[in-house]
Amino acid sequence: MTRSPFTRRTVLASSAVLASSTALAACGGGGDEGGDTAEKIENPDENINPEGLPIVEEEITISFMSRRSNASAEDWNEVAAAQTTQELTNIEVDWGLVNEEAAIERRNLLLTSGDYPEVFYRTGVPSGDIAKYGEQGTFIPLNDLIEKYMPNLTARMEEYPALRTGLTFPDGNIYSLPGIYDPTSLGLRYQTKFWIRQDWLDQFGMATPETLEEYQAYLEEVAASIEGSIPLGGQDMGSILTSLYGTFGLANHGNDAGLIDLDADGKVRYFPASEEYRDLLSFLAGLYSKGLLQQDIFATDAAAFSANGTEGLLGSCGVQTPSGYFGKEGDNYVALKPLVRNAGDEPAWHAVRSELSSIGNFVMTDKSEHPIEIARWMDFWFGEEGAKLFFLGVEGESYEEVDGRDELIPELLEDKTVDEALKPYVLYLGGWYPGWATDDWFRGVETSEQSTEGSKVVEPYALKEVWPAFTFTAEESQQITTIGNDISKYAEESLAAFVTGDRSLDEWDDHVATFEQIGLADFVAAHQTAYERRS
The missing domain is CATH 3.40.190.10 (Periplasmic binding protein-like II)
Structure with missing residues (x-):
């Protein structure tokens, strides 16, 4: 069993320190x-x-x-x-x-x-x-x-x-x-989109991918045909994850409430501890192991991302608009409809911002x-x-x-x-x-024109009910901040480990148990209270 340095004792000690600083403030x-x-x-x-x-x-x-x-x-x-x-x-x-x-x-x-x-x-x-x-x-x-x-x-x-x-x-x-983001301004509501190079699709004689299998086939063709290419890249991992949330049924009330959504029973959940998130990581780990996902994705930045795109190396990416980052090279990209796991599935786009x-x-x-x-x-x-x-x-x-x-x-x-x-x-x-x-x-x-046109591609499949971020009492905020910081740190470390293969997804049950050890139940309960207060 993989052990984590985070314990309930850590959380309680942190809470005491925060409580003291709050009293002083x-x-x-x-x-x-x-x-x-x-x-x-x-x-x-x-x-x-x-x-x-x-x-x-x-x-x-x-x-x-x-x-x-x-x-x-x-x-x-x-x-x-x-x-x-x-x-x-x-x-x-x-x-x-x-x-x-x-x-x-x-x-x-x-x-x-x-x-x-x-x-x-x-x-x-x-x-x-x-x-x-x-x-x-x-x-x-x-x-x-x-x-x-x-x-x-x-x-x-x-x-x-x-x-x-x-x-x-x-x-x-x-x-x-x-x-306020005016909801009629599509590029503000649907900021991140998934993009693919139309000129390379034409060169390969491939149709625009609609399923994960077809998308992976395109990335494999990029790797085989375009020397020095990065089939799937980004300025960080976040834009890639959010572009696939709808595909895997995650963030089913949008981006602004953090990594919180509802499970099948209508209860609040922290979705990085869900089986659907495990499936997403499994897909990304498969791409990474084949060299199809940027190998330094967890250590890159916006400048490197723009340089890779401007040099014509990126086959696909998640961003507002490639033209805004890559100049004329960005004009080669078109936005993808939300990918589906299996042919015949209903597409869903979950990377949607609240008006707030x-x-x-x-x-x-x-x-x-x-x-x-x-x-x-x-x-x-x-x-x-x-x-x-x-x-x-x-x-x-x-x-x-x-x-x-x-x-x-x-x-x-x-x-x-x-x-x-x-x-x-x-x-x-x-x-x-x-x-x-x-x-x-x-x-x-x-x-921009390209961003707006890309937003029109995903709009028909976008969530209708999007949560603004939750608000909490001071006491609730103290609790979720203390626990949440430890949860977030562990989640980020685990994300990198699972995607790069440093940790096996066979350890998923132990991984979820570590979340519980940190205090996930209390973290979710505070969000459930906030959700019920708002309902």
Whole structure:
């Protein structure tokens, strides 16, 4: 029997350490400011316009701590979208920019010390921390502010009920504002697709594969016919796994709830411990043993992936759009329908994102001097005018209308990537944003023509019910984070071992027993509770 270093004692010890750190952190939050903030919400300042622009008659400044991606401008107040918004709203933002490498540590230090700003913006506050600091009163509930002062966001939430479901914590409060993927924007909902080279299919005289057997036959032909090729590759293992989830009946409620779905009896399960996942690993291990799966797949990165594709070495891959990574070489790829295990099986595509793309990138603290003004400022970005500014910049400067569609001005893109061209104009670069993304104004690789066409291939077979990520109480979050970290570490190590053949799948029962030893039952039970609470 293969033994694991993870034990129940490890989990309990980790829990005790986390509990201690949680108690220490609590000392920094929930000061007297919370009452002042509530008072400001109940009794709006006369300077505030309840609707329309400007938001305030006399200019004010609001204080943020913001994660600054290296892809974005060094000073956001120099960005055209920010300058225009300040002119429209009469609100200046002290962004409190912190480089992305240091942002999480800085956020945590500020929360622990109690010396935090009005808002944490684009810092990716984890769900467990939202619950903890929400329950303590450090993060203030946004329910009333949304209802009274955020009509644009309210409209989005009414249109897409999953947003409210995923934002609401067990205490009934909403503490964070969402990132939204408009469900009509196919490239955002179906980001990862499985791609294959049409020119090589034609060269081999092969039809587009529909079954796993036909797909493997194509990979074998690539290996035999194209010198130096990598039949199936990726920038990591994740995109390959997600492209095959539907084939093996995994992630049957989409990608955003983690590695959690429902079993045949309608109960929550951690699917890497399932027989279906074992079957998936068996298929991949077979490809790896024959040299058909990239041999360094567990040690590669995005740069190597792009280089392999650009050099014309990849026969198949999972990605948003090959053209976005491989240039003209990427034009040779077409998207596959979901593969099936046996001829006659019904195809199913499970790599589907929720409309709620993220939470935790906007939270308001109990030190907010301007809660209503901030809520109205944020709501601007959830309307069409603000969303266009956020993603496209200023009309006439960075984009223009062409045949009824807003397009980036071509001169901006000369000898530049889209990100480089838009850096002086937009705020979305680097992701981690609360906002409303649609293909009407989002210009990432996900909404490119090839990505959209590929999404249309899988759309007829896509899941209809997709879960947003679950929310938990602070106590539940502490438990699942502690156990979940050990489970994830063991699962990742085991995935690599099983696929590369370092460990035999004959040991599967021992493998599942190790999950149980770590605490899988408690981990699943917490998710079952969250699922029932949401049902």
